[in-house]
Amino acid sequence: MKLYDCATAPSPRRVRIYLAEKGLDIPVIQVDLASRAQHDDEFLQINPHRTVPVLETDDGARLVSTAGICQYLEQLHPEPPLIGRTALERGQVIDLDSRIEFEGMHAIAEAFRNKARSYANNALTGPHPYAQIPQLVDRGRERVGHFFEWLNEHLADREFVAGDHYSIADISALVAVDFSAWIKMSPPEGATEIARWHQQVSARPSAKA
């Protein structure tokens, strides 16, 4: 098995934290997104969608989304459970994780990629040279503000995002909160539940991944 990674990018960090929580050590190949290595012919053979993370299994199959990679590894390495312990919990963790990906990660990416000069013709990942839409910067930031509001309220009566157990929803939320620094945002002063939770999940050794 091997993982195509980029040490500075948020999406593969979700997988790195997951691996650290499971105690799994998988060989890593760095893909330098800053030098646009995701568009090189060599990488297109690995992932024509031009994104990392990519997990290559021992028999050569490739998984190209964080969710797909974590689901696959969870089946192989169920302990400790990071996607719920029962069928219902599993569904609930996925519900939350998808929400965090869309309302957190994607909103931050929307604000970031529609502004950063280096993404001028790469406003969306993939092969098509989508132009930036400046109006999406403010909309993305507004969405991130709403994401923080929701997360703070949600954490008010829960230790972790999905309840009383750490899960991939905590990993995604941690990465999203840290990723928001890329657009010079952070949870507002009064978001005490996020602050309490963020301190707790950041103190886990896996957060360094």
Ligand SMILES: N[C@@H](CCC(=O)N[C@@H](CS)C(=O)NCC(=O)O)C(=O)O
């Ligand atoms: N849906 C994918 C998203 C992967 C993704 O967007 N990765 C970014 C790095 S955070 C990427 O590879 N970007 C390539 C680019 O910017 O062209 C996942 O869940 O992992």
